[in-house]
Amino acid sequence: xxxxxxxxxxxxxxxxxxxxxxxxxxxxxxxxxxxxxxxxxxxxxxxxxxxxxxxxxxxxxxxxxxxxxxxxxxxxxxxxxxxxxxxxxxxxxxxxxxxxxxxxxxxxxxxxxxxxxxxxxxxxxxxxxxxxxxxxxxxxxxxxxxxxxxxxxxxxxxxxxxxxxxxxxxxxxxxxxxxxxxxxxxxxxxxxxxxxxxxxxxxxxxxxxxxxxxxxxxxxxxxxxxxxxxxxxxxxxxxxxxxxxxxxxxxxxxxxxxxxxxxxxxxxxxxxxxxxxxxxxxxxxxxxxxxxxxxxxxxxxxxxxxxxxxxxxxxxxxxxxxxxxxxxxxxxxxxxxxxxxxxxxxxxxxxxxx
Amino acid sequence: xxxxxxxxxxxxxxxxxxxxxxxxxxxxxxxxxxxxxxxxxxxxxxxxxxxxxxxxxxxxxxxxxxxxxxxxxxxxxxxxxxxxxxxxxxxxxxxxxxxxxxxxxxxxxxxxxxxxxxxxxxxxxxxxxxxxxxxxxxxxxxxxxxxxxxxxxxxxxxxxxxxxxxxxxxxxxxxxxxxxxxxxxxxxxxxxxxxxxxxxxxxxxxxxxxxxxxxxxxxxxxxxxxxxxxxxxxxxxxxxxxxxxxxxxxxxxxxxxxxxxxxxxxxxxxxxxxxxxxxxxxxxxxxxxxxxxxxxxxxxxxxxxxxxxxxxxxxxxxxxxxxxxxxxxxxxxxxxxxxxxxxxxxxxxxxxxx
Numbered sequence: 203x204x205x206x207x208x209x210x211x212x213x214x215x216x217x218x219x220x221x222x223x224x225x226x227x228x229x230x231x232x233x234x235x236x237x238x239x240x241x242x243x244x245x246x247x248x249x250x251x252x253x254x255x256x257x258x259x260x261x262x263x264x265x266x267x268x269x270x271x272x273x274x275x276x277x278x279x280x281x282x283x284x285x286x287x288x289x290x291x292x293x294x295x296x297x298x299x300x301x302x303x304x305x306x307x308x309x310x311x312x313x314x315x316x317x318x319x320x321x322x323x324x325x326x327x328x329x330x331x332x333x334x335x336x337x338x339x340x341x342x343x344x345x346x347x348x349x350x351x352x353x354x355x356x357x358x359x360x361x362x363x364x365x366x367x368x369x370x371x372x373x374x375x376x377x378x379x380x381x382x383x384x385x386x387x388x389x390x391x392x393x394x395x396x397x398x399x400x401x402x403x404x405x406x407x408x409x410x411x412x413x414x415x416x417x418x419x420x421x422x423x424x425x426x427x428x429x430x431x432x433x434x435x436x437x438x439x440x441x442x443x444x445x446x447x448x449x450x451x452x453x454x455x456x457x458x459x460x461x462x463x464x465x466x467x468x469x470x471x472x473x474x475x476x477x478x479x480x481x482x483x484x485x486x487x488x489x490x491x492x493x494x495x496x497x498x499x500x501x502x503x504x505x506x507x508x509x510x511x512x513x514x515x516x517x518x519x520x521x522x523x524x525x526x527x528x529x530x531x532x533x534x535x536x537x538x539x540x541x542x543x544x545x546x547x548x549x550x551x552x553x554x555x556x
Numbered sequence: 557x558x559x560x561x562x563x564x565x566x567x568x569x570x571x572x573x574x575x576x577x578x579x580x581x582x583x584x585x586x587x588x589x590x591x592x593x594x595x596x597x598x599x600x601x602x603x604x605x606x607x608x609x610x611x612x613x614x615x616x617x618x619x620x621x622x623x624x625x626x627x628x629x630x631x632x633x634x635x636x637x638x639x640x641x642x643x644x645x646x647x648x649x650x651x652x653x654x655x656x657x658x659x660x661x662x663x664x665x666x667x668x669x670x671x672x673x674x675x676x677x678x679x680x681x682x683x684x685x686x687x688x689x690x691x692x693x694x695x696x697x698x699x700x701x702x703x704x705x706x707x708x709x710x711x712x713x714x715x716x717x718x719x720x721x722x723x724x725x726x727x728x729x730x731x732x733x734x735x736x737x738x739x740x741x742x743x744x745x746x747x748x749x750x751x752x753x754x755x756x757x758x759x760x761x762x763x764x765x766x767x768x769x770x771x772x773x774x775x776x777x778x779x780x781x782x783x784x785x786x787x788x789x790x791x792x793x794x795x796x797x798x799x800x801x802x803x804x805x806x807x808x809x810x811x812x813x814x815x816x817x818x819x820x821x822x823x824x825x826x827x828x829x830x831x832x833x834x835x836x837x838x839x840x841x842x843x844x845x846x847x848x849x850x851x852x853x854x855x856x857x858x859x860x861x862x863x864x865x866x867x868x869x870x871x872x873x874x875x876x877x878x879x880x881x882x883x884x885x886x887x888x889x890x891x892x893x894x895x896x897x898x899x900x901x902x903x904x905x906x907x908x909x910x
Binding site: 233234235236237238239240241242243282283284286287290291293294297299300301303304305307308309409410498514515516517518519520521525529532533535536539540543544545549550551552553554555 | 587588589590591592593594595596597636637638640641644645647648651653654655657658659661662663763764852868869870871872873874875879883886887889890893894897898899903904905906907908909
């Protein structure tokens with residue numbers, strides 16, 4: 203454990219190379235297509251140029267990390283699924299049978315699971331990275347979810363050995379997903395605290411709760427925020443009071459990725475809440491962030507708006523795990539190939555607009 | 557030329573197997589995820605089950621056809637690009653430098669170009685299929701775009717040798733793109749005629765015309781529809797009066813694909829207008845159709861609504877060529893893999909919703 207890893211990582215992040223914007227825009231505008239006709243594929247390609255400080259952005263290796271953790275708040279009865287599903291789903295990830303496994307296989311994305319705080323012990327597995335901080339967070343209805351010390355360890359766990367452990371050959375793009383029964387409650391609390399979105403708007407149905415549990419979930423979050431009064435500008439304060447270990451891990455990984463010039467693809471509402479924590483800590487990581495998909499959870503929109511991000515995919519998905527990020531990683535790769543392989547008007551001998 | 561090919565093909569289309577819907581829904585609902593949490597991926601997987609009459613839908617080979625043709629209506633000055641760009645872009649497709657080439661390579665989609673009516677002669681090329689009906693349509697401002705005989709030949713050209721020429725090993729999914737300077741004018745006219753959407757709403761900026769040319773384009777289409785008075789229920793009447801050869805080819809290919817149990821992925825406004833012609837001719841092909849992406853051209857929405865289709869991708873693209881279809885073919889393939897490879901709650905030993 204490096205005592206200064208968190209600060210060292212934050213200090214080593216430099217903003218993306220905005221000075222390359224005119225050249226990247228010019229290169230894209232000379233491709234054989236009407237101006238702007240490839241829509242978001244164009245903006246993604248240009249963003250990758252700025253991130254990689256290159257007009258020929260490459261994606262040779264794609265990685266997706268699924269951070270898993272349990273939540274003490276489940277004691278309040280806020281989820282449709284029992285808490286043991288977190289560990290069961292981690293086993294499912296390790297066996298290759300979950301949605302995220304299929305989408306990562308389909309797109310040749312290297313995938314690893316990070317145990318940040320699953321309640322039960324997990325057998326070792328080549329794809330499982332053990333960073334367990336504690337067996338689940340504390341119930342934030344009656345106290346902070348984690349101590350400041352646990353929080354720093356969790357952030358650093360997301361940063362530690364970033365390239366060594368998760369990727370042997372370096373990577374250019376990192377998707378960040380999660381698994382944790384109860385974690386939409388934490389995500390809604392984080393986003394409501396940070397953006398001021400009313401709790402009843404920022405709260406969603408998670409894995410599928412009914413009206414009664416929904417009203418209870420809203421009440422639990424409202425009461426907790428009223429009790430904790432987290433500082434809306436202070437990502438660390440919000441994270442320790444109502445966050446989760448997997449959320450801290452994602453925030454740490456996003457900061458570490460940015461410090462290495464790696465693009466970060468966020469996923470649904472939980473991954474986006476974690477991205478927002480990282481953004482509050484260090485707004486200049488914004489240029490490295492890509493929103494993988496539009497979640498049906500409304501809180502996500504408030505978080506994206508705060509960061510100035512626009513989702514790539516909108517398939518009415520609400521699974522998490524990194525599923526939206528996996529689909530988007532493939533689209534970002536396509537955008538890079540457009541930038542590198544598509545002919546210019548001159549190269550192709552095509553007449554320009556009259 | 558088989559004189560009866562058009563009718564034979566239409567007669568051999570059977571509706572998708574709606575009777576498999578409960579079993580397909582049940583299989584999807586037992587996957588390790590909350591009910592409905594994979595959104596449109598679920599509905600795409602289920603649609604592929606109904607199309608293939610199987611609970612394990614396969615995509616082994618993916619094909620995309622780009623139909624190209626010129627338009628007499630360009631004489632009216634409705635496009636931002638000169639008409640010779642159609643042939644130049646076909647050369648670009650054959651050289652591998654266009655956006656659609658990159659997206660097809662990226663997703664291992666077999667791509668062919670079909671010359672349905674490009675003005676100039678094109679050198680033979682292994683990826684070019686010559687079905688030229690005529691060197692461009694007639695100017696529909698002063699008469700029908702094509703004769704009835706040309707129209708039937710064009711529809712049949714899209715059907716002929718469907719599997720033999722376009723695919724050696726059979727295919728399960730076919731994307732339909734196009735290239736043809738002037739063809740948004742034709743597409744807007746078709747969709748306005750078929751749906752009743754006012755011409756000024758159904759008309760878009762195409763490859764990027766200014767306000768003055770836009771007003772002129774609206775006027776050209778309004779005058780033509782007023783002159784031709786196509787029957788809104790009669791796809792053949794609309795097609796011959798204001799259509800295009802590449803649009804007829806796409807409509808024919810969609811019908812032929814459905815007759816062989818192949819899923820059809822439409823692209824932007826032109827491909828969707830062609831799909832609408834096919835749908836008017838034979839509404840039961842609707843179950844085989846997938847809308848590849850939301851175009852920025854408003855006419856597309858009216859056509860999709862008429863067919864009950866919802867786009868998969870929405871990246872503000874307006875290029876055509878099949879670019880939206882290529883991205884969506886990959887997503888449909890992912891959806892099929894979800895159906896086949898994802899574990900059920902029982903298989904994975906995951907607790908169900910309490």
